[in-house]
Amino acid sequence: MISNAFGIIYTGGDSMRLKDLAYSRSTAAVPFGGRYRCIDFIMSSMVNSGFTNVGIIAQKNYHSLMDHLGSGKEWDLNRKRDGLFMLPPFVTRDNVGLYRGTVEALKNVSGYVRRSSQRYAFVAGSYTIFNTTFNDMLEQHIKSGAEITIMCNDDGSTERPEDQYEDLRVKVDDNGRVTDMEYNPYHPTSTLRSCNVFLMEKTLLEFLVEEAVAHGKYDLSLDVLMPNVKKLRIYSYLYRGFVARLNSPNSFFASNMALLDHNVREDLFNEEHPIYTKVKDEVPARYGRGARPRNSIVADGCIIEGEVEDSILFRGVQVAKGAKVKNCILMQGTQIQENAELNYAVLDKSVIVQQGRQLSGHETFPLLIRKASMV
Numbered sequence: 001m002i003s004n005a006f007g008i009i010y011t012g013g014d015s016m017r018l019k020d021l022a023y024s025r026s027t028a029a030v031p032f033g034g035r036y037r038c039i040d041f042i043m044s045s046m047v048n049s050g051f052t053n054v055g056i057i058a059q060k061n062y063h064s065l066m067d068h069l070g071s072g073k074e075w076d077l078n079r080k081r082d083g084l085f086m087l088p089p090f091v092t093r094d095n096v097g098l099y100r101g102t103v104e105a106l107k108n109v110s111g112y113v114r115r116s117s118q119r120y121a122f123v124a125g126s127y128t129i130f131n132t133t134f135n136d137m138l139e140q141h142i143k144s145g146a147e148i149t150i151m152c153n154d155d156g157s158t159e160r161p162e163d164q165y166e167d168l169r170v171k172v173d174d175n176g177r178v179t180d181m182e183y184n185p186y187h188p189t190s191t192l193r194s195c196n197v198f199l200m201e202k203t204l205l206e207f208l209v210e211e212a213v214a215h216g217k218y219d220l221s222l223d224v225l226m227p228n229v230k231k232l233r234i235y236s237y238l239y240r241g242f243v244a245r246l247n248s249p250n251s252f253f254a255s256n257m258a259l260l261d262h263n264v265r266e267d268l269f270n271e272e273h274p275i276y277t278k279v280k281d282e283v284p285a286r287y288g289r290g291a292r293p294r295n296s297i298v299a300d301g302c303i304i305e306g307e308v309e310d311s312i313l314f315r316g317v318q319v320a321k322g323a324k325v326k327n328c329i330l331m332q333g334t335q336i337q338e339n340a341e342l343n344y345a346v347l348d349k350s351v352i353v354q355q356g357r358q359l360s361g362h363e364t365f366p367l368l369i370r371k372a373s374m375v
Contacts, residue, residue, distance in 0.1 A: 002050040002138055005120035005199075006082075008113070009042055010102050012059035017165055017248055020370040021348065026058065027246065028126035029065040031331050031349070033259055033268075034299045034312050037068050038246060039126045040277045041268075042197075046122065047075045048273035049134040053082035055112050057105045059089055059098065074276045087112055101219035103212045106205070113206060121205045123220070125166075125196035129244035129255060131268050131275060134199070137237045141199050144176065146235040148204070148225070151197035153243045158188045165247040168194035168221050170236050178234040181226045192236060194221070195243060242267045253346055253366040256312050256329050260295055282315055290321055306336070314349075327363070331371075345369065 011028035021030050028039035039056075046054055054077060058065060071077075072084030087109045089099070099105040102123065106113065113121070120141075122134060130153075141149040152170055169190040171180040182188060198220070200208075208224050217223030225234065242264050244255035258264045269275060282300035287293065292307040301316040306323035314332040319325055322339040333350040336342065340353045344361035348371035353359065357375050361367030369375065 006053035006118040007046040025064040055085040104218045147233045149199040151195040152192045
């Protein structure tokens, strides 16, 4: 267990990539997998690694995020010493409350970084989904003599991703040292993609942030890491498990649908290091006599009386008699009334689909309905 490291999670970034899913919430607070939020996965990975000090850098639309995290009780971070720290923006002469990148955000919370007593800092984003512990990564970082270690996964492809966003590719030598980086390359030459987790000593982080700000730089990958590939000892740490990047509604849909694969669920929801989330005491899902559920994830509090196939239903979803739901993601409190039919659709919280309506998207372009809409 790691006792000499703390975590910083940046929840800013371009949330509009997720369109209506992030219209009234940050990407970190976007629901995922039936009962979780995106931030649950990186938070749980840190806590399962032994972190007792985690700072959340918020930027905008963070009310839902703060409500979800609360005091950090579910992650055992409601402590007298250290614990969970919410770091919302505040307006000063030098800060207008909007960060152009991770460096500006880290500069704004420099007081928190300075007060942290741990030696090592893990800086992470919130839109990448995985489940791991960082003990091996820290051990490799120390043994290799690295100054910065980047967590990567090998996606096995050098084709340009359809939803390319913050696609940092790294090239390494035989020892794992990074020799070159590419940012959103049109023709990627490496299959190693950053998981948006960076490890370094706290003192080095403070120095790099101050130096970048002094030169008008604001992006950690573009302005700090890439120009210093030859100067700093930067290594990669290869993570071999399931990784999802929520870059767009398409990737959100595909990543959720991947959970219907037993092997993906076994990897992402590993019993040895569980994923924690806000506890809601709900009654179990209830199935009517005519219900026909097949190959679906159904959360607590759902009432199923119609057909549900290859879908993910969050808490409190209602599917009435005669309704057919296939290849869909229905978030909390959604109501599907009688004889409605849905296929390849993503419905945000509290959406109501009235009787007899037919909604259909496509596997590569799912239909997205904004929160609290009525169709």
